[in-house]
Each structure stands twice: as C-alpha cells, then as structure tokens.
Amino acid sequence: MILRKRVCLILLSVVMAFGYAISTASATRANVTVQVDGKNVTFPDAKPYVEQSRVLIPVRFVSESLGAKVDYKKETTGNKVNRTIIITQSDKTVHMNVNSDKVLVGDKIITLDVPARLQQERVYVPLRFVSEALGATVDWNSSKSLVSISTGAVVTDPEPVPDPKNEFGWKPGYNELAKELFVNNAKVSNGKFTITIPKDATVSYYPKNSLKKTVLTPGKQYTYALKEGQGSLSIDLIYPGKPESEHYAIFLDGKGKEINATQSVEIQDVVVSGNNGKWPVEATLSEVVQLAESL
Template sequence: MKMKRLAASAAALALLANAVPAAAADDRSPVALWVNGSALTFADASPYEEAGAVLVPVRAAAERLGFRVSFDPGTYAVSLSSSNVDVSFRVGAASATVNGRETAFAPASAVVSNRVFVPLSFFETVLGFETAYRADVKAAEVQGGALDPKALVADILRLLIDGKYQQLSDEWFADEMKAAVPVEALASGWESAAPIAGAFLGVAAVQSAPLDAETLGVEAVAAFERMNFKVSLAINGERQRLVGLLLQPAAAEAEAPDAVVEEEVVVGAGTAYELGGTLTLPAAAEGPVPAVVLVQGSGPSDRNETAGAYTPFRDLAWGLAQQGIAVLRYDKRTYAYGDAFTPEEAAAITVAEESVDDAVAAAELLKRDERIDASQVYVIGHSQGGMLAPRIDAEGGDFAGLVLLAGSPRTLWELIYDQNMAFIEAMDDADPAKRANLDYVEAEYKKAQGVAAMSVEEAKNSTVFGFPAYYFKEMDAFDLPAYVDGLKKPVLVLQGEDDFQVYAEKDFAKYKEIFGERDDVTYKLYPGLNHFFVDYDGPGAGTLGEYNVPGAVSQHVIDDIAAWISKMK
C-alpha cells in the first residue's frame, strides 16, 4: 500500500509539472540562497532567476524559518504553519490565504524537478520577512529573526566599547580575520577613535544582503554622542564568523530645507561614464537663476564630497540654493567607476578623465537648462578642484567666474610633500619610524621632481607618493600658474586659517602673488576654519581625526559666496 501511495504521488507530481508554470532548464540562472544568515545547499532544484524574478524552493526555506510544510498531491495544495501563522496556496496560483485573508504574490508558484517553487517576494508579501537580492553576485537572502543583524552589531560594538577585544576576537572572528586584525591592532584602532566619539547611543539603519554565495554583509549606523559610525560586517554563512569588520565615520542624515527642491540628473548622459548627480534649485525661483558646478578634491568622492562626518558639498548646495543660486553636484568618476578599472586603466587615468571632462559636461548640462541663466554659471572648486578650476574653465567650462576653496597654484606633489613633512615633524624624535619616514618622503620628493623627464611608459609603470607617476606628469604638463595668470574672469579665493592640508602662508599667499591687486579678484582668509571650512576645536583638532566629528561648512563662507555671485549679475 505504501509503495502504491509513493508511486501515485510521483505520478501526480510528474503530471503537475506539465500542468503548471515551470522554467525551461536553459532559461534558468542559479542563485545562492541565505536564510537567517546561513547558506542553504541543494543537491537538486536550486533557487534560480528567470525573467527578473528569483524563484525559491518553498519547503527548504520555510522549514529553515520554523514552519511546518505539507503538500497534498491530490489538490496540489501547499500548507505552511507556525505558532501564529497558517498559510495555504495551490501550486500554479499567484495568491495565498494567510490566517483567512487572501494575499497576492508574483510570479505564480511552479514545480521544477519535483519541488514547489515560490518567488522570493512570497517570503516578504505573504510571510512578512525581510528579503534582499544581489543580482551582481546571484545571491538572495531571507531574514526571519534567527540572526538579528541589529543585535549582532550592538553586541560587537559593546565588546569594543567595554575593551573586551580578546573576547570579540575569540567569539566572532574567523581564523583569517584573527590573522589580519590582531587583538593589539583592534585595541589601538578603537582606542584612538573612542575619545572623539563620546558615549554610545544606539544602532540604527541596519541592512543586510548577501555579498556573494558564502558571505552575508551587514551594514548599520552606530550613533555616538559626538559622531556616527558606519559599521560594515562580513559574515561567513557556514561558520557564522566575521571575515570582515569596518568602522568608518558617517555623516548625519538630513532632509533638504523646505526652501529648496532637488532632482536627480545625469552628467555626461550618453557617454561611457555617466555620473549620477543632484541639481538643487531655489524653491521660490522666478525666471532663470545663476548656478554653480561643484568640483571635488583629490581621490574618489561622492556628490556630497563626503569626508568622515562632513558633507561639504551638500552644505554648499542647500545653503546657496536658499539664497537663490542653483547648485549641481555629482559623483566623481573614480567614485562611480573606480572598482571597474583594470590596473592598467587605473595607472593611466589623469585629471582630465577624473575631473576636467566631467566638470565641463556638468557646465554644459546647466547651460542647457531653461531654468538656469546660462551667462551666470560659475564653478566652485575645492582643494584639487580649486587647483583645476582655471584649467576646467579654459578647456570648455567657460564660466562667468571662479570660486577657489582651499586651492593652490602649486603642483600636487609639492602639496603632498608638505603634508607628509608636517606629519613627520609632529612625530616623537625618539620614534625610530621618524627617520625611516623622512627618508621615504625625501626619496619620493626627488622622484617627483624628475617626473617631467620620464617617458609616458615609464611614468605609467612608476609611482610617486603612492600615485601613478603618469598622473603627476599629465597634470604638470598643464602649467597651473600660467592658467591662473592668464585668467581674465572674476575670481573669489577663500582659505581657512586652520587648514593643515593646504596652507595660507604658501598657497593662499601664492594666489595673491599671481593675481596681485586686480579689482576682479577677491580674497578672504577665515580664522578657525579647517580644510573643509568647518570651525572645530576639540579632540583630534589639527589632525585628520577632526573630520570624524560632525560639522558643517561655515555659514559665513556660504554667505560670502552668495553675496559675491549676486554682485556679478
């Protein structure tokens, strides 16, 4: 009797597979599945993606979530039950009854290889669990509470805060993590940040999603008294141990003021490097308004020019738009596409591709917008963006005027040399690393002085201060002082007196030397403001640590820029 029943069930399932939606084998793309932080393995009938939807074997996933699952081959009905939820649906249907109420899901359930499959969305819309899917790594997740990401982050932070570094390592670190981050390094890293952070307040904005078929990523924001941290964890699903832990200062979330409106735009639309951007406009604008393009400093940077806990470009955009000036900010090319560059491409990139070309495209985008006064488009360049602003103007930006924030007419490698020397001078003379660092910096400085004489191939295969030498070679081929000297447009030069990256006594003074007493060039030096024009005097002042404490661009700076542009109309 038992054998007959099994045979009948098999026959019913075989017929059912022909009677309800099923995926063609050559159309299915396998997908890894995580449930509560653990990867499920399947000998057959693995989850798959088809036509933009992820289909999951319902029994395996539901049982891992604590449900009892049954299938009636006579009615093709599937039932899931737990202590407080009863769910039923018929195979081939796109709705389920949940505690007596009908709930739709899509696409419809199906049978593949004698297993009942439901869409990943079933677990969210029908069962109420959180789901996520990473299409780039073909990995799906269902989070049902066995692994609580928020509690996990809080537990790890509590061990850090309490100084229980050995316990954190023993309980949570995978072997490879222990080797990469010794307890001593863990302690040193946290104890340097703790005095700046202040008291721990709590964990918020927790998200989790598979990083690949073996690793779950968890991200959260940890709020402290004086700053926030972005916490990133990587958890091995099989071993349930950390294989990655990163704490980075996080800028505070904020909503745009009511006096401004923001819209998403694309800089360089139709090119190989389209960049996401934000156009901020005065909400009460009548007629075309003046506008500015914001150009970031060195390195990969998002549209807000986020640095630690700072978002200076967001501050400028909101502040200027409230005074009637539109602002365009956008993600830098090396931020948006840097991970896709091959080593050869990374070694060959120049400031032309990294900054100049995209800033010109941004200016053109503004000038085509009927809401913008095309004759009143300005550039605000910060740091390296300020250095490059005259070149951007000359190579197609064609701005009505330039605002140089903490810029310099000197070479980039001179600035890097000065920054390194300042760091070395602050070191203890008894520290043996001081001599080694000094020797390294002097050797790199000598190499930088010879970059111009290098061939292109030699420069692409050499580094100076950690940068491809070709980066400096291309930048130095365009004489920055000559660009500045030949600039015949209104210029506003602004500098923070407490800036330890660009120097008032060298760089601000150099602009004054080049421009002289021209009537159309305005200078202003701000006491107490740092490289990002933030006023800060607390733990870590005068070091990179001060950027980790939330702060905003001084309102005085925003007012001065707005007043200067208004006078240009």
C-alpha cells in the first residue's frame, strides 16, 4: 500500500540521479536498463535513449511497473491536436501534455528540462523530471548504463543486467546504409513490412528454408506480409577500399534466434540482424530505427 501511494512521487524521482551522472553524455541513444526493486522494466518496443545529455524513457512502462494506471487522451480542435497522459495511483494524479515542459502533479506545476514528446507512438519524459521525490532512491551505474529505482523493498534476487555485447550497434565507419535503410524507410504497419531499396545496396529475398533468392531492384518499393515461414532479406553495402561490407538480415516472420520467441496472432515487428563491430547482434526493427535516427 505504501508503494502504491508513493508511485507518482517515485515516477517524479527517477531522473534526478541521471541528470547529474549523464551530464557529459553525448546526445545519442543509450543502451539503458531500468530496474525497479531489482526487477528489469520491460520496454517491448520504444526504448530509453539520451538526448541533449538527458535520458528519456517511455513513461507508461515505468509507471505500470510501479502499479500505476496510465491513461492517454487525444483531442482535436481545428488543426490542433492535444495529447495528454494521466497517471493515477491512490490519491495521487499526474497530468502531462505532449510537447509541453509543464507537468501538473496534484495541484503543483513542475517544469521539465526537456518537454514530454511522442515518438514511435510512445510518450517519452526526461528522467531528470522525476527529481524531488519522497521515499524513493534512484541510483545510476554508468559502467552498466543501469538505473536502479528502490521503493524500500528488500531485494534478495535482482535480475541480471543485459550484457552490452548483445546490444545493437554499428561497426565504426560502417553506418551509411543504416540511415537510408532505417530512417523514414523500412517500416511495419498492419502486419506488413515495407521497404524502398537504397540505390547503392544489394538486397536479396530468401524464402524460408531455401537458397533460391530474388534480387530486389534499387529504388523500388517492396511489401511483404509478416507471417510464419515468410523468409528473410539479405542487405549489403560495399565500401570501396574497405575490407568489409555493411550487412543486415531482416527476418520477415518476426523471429530470428532468441528474439520474439513467442508471437501473438498478428506479428507486430520484424527482427534485424547486424554487427556492432565485435559481435553479431539482433534487435527489433523499432529498436534499430530509433538507434539509426540518432546517427
């Protein structure tokens, strides 16, 4: 009960530790892990990232991990669209408007350093705004990129922090194709994957369990229904004078090794395989798009 009554204050406290610890960080997407009482917070699509030396998180997942209810309201007045997030728990209420730096906590207005914003259909808030909270402890481990939120509960068996070597990234000097491929290009919508082939890339479609391939035409748009057994795309960009190419595989059945091992009736994402310079890595398309946007 104490945890529930403090949830909104805890939400408003998560960021303080980040604001100072990451003040020198670059304005790029960070591989950040968030834990509440030793339990990893799951971000199924949009992930935490760094912008202007501030860590931003999808507010819903942290809120719900603390037992809060999150409501999203969208109202259109003429050409203006107002989006509001309402977080409620016990007698505490938080109102925040997308693209505004003002947050109403009960009857108190708090000013954010970075406005709440909508990205990948999720509302992000800066962790720093959750400063001044009572009853919660927030720690930042820079070596592990880990935010630890403690509500005072005894933690006897904390979950392991993801190994950075498994996190998606790019080999130094091999990311030109990423921008053309994943920024305002490859996307999933209504159970279908759509992509326009970059002009300098070599792209082939491989059916499931077959070495027979179809070479795709640069500049042409292709659409594939996402379903079990659909196959994959192999994508390469050759760098003249360099020993390696920039390579990706996109699995159109929504799987690919360990990611998305269980599926809902409708596949909501695809899996991208790449190389972060040291290890083969995989991530969902939504994660890779967010990373590519920060390049």
